[in-house]
Amino acid sequence: xxxxxxxxxxxALGLVLPAAGIAVVLTPLAALGLAVVMxxxxxxxxxxxxxxxIGMNGVLLALAVVVAGGRFGPYSF
Numbered sequence: 001x002x003x004x005x006x007x008x009x010x011x012a013l014g015l016v017l018p019a020a021g022i023a024v025v026l027t028p029l030a031a032l033g034l035a036v037v038m039x040x041x042x043x044x045x046x047x048x049x050x051x052x053x054i055g056m057n058g059v060l061l062a063l064a065v066v067v068a069g070g071r072f073g074p075y076s077f
Contacts (some may be wrong), residue, residue: 006024011030013030015067028071034064
């Protein structure tokens with residue numbers, strides 16, 4: 001649980017800090033990592049039959065994919 005929390009905190013910092021001009025290159029990588037974490041979290045909740053948590057994971061997964069797609073896309077920087 002602590003590892004998952006640390007990974008999510010690192011991903012959140014990777015998405016927020018570039019707005020302050022710090023390590024702008026890390027934004028797409030952080031978004032991609034957060035998308036992977038949310039996909040794995042969705043499967044974890046599905047296995048435990050915690051269906052109410054899957055919706056939020058899906059929303060966060062979609063947002064992370066949009067950010068990663070925008071930053072890796074042709075109009076990235």
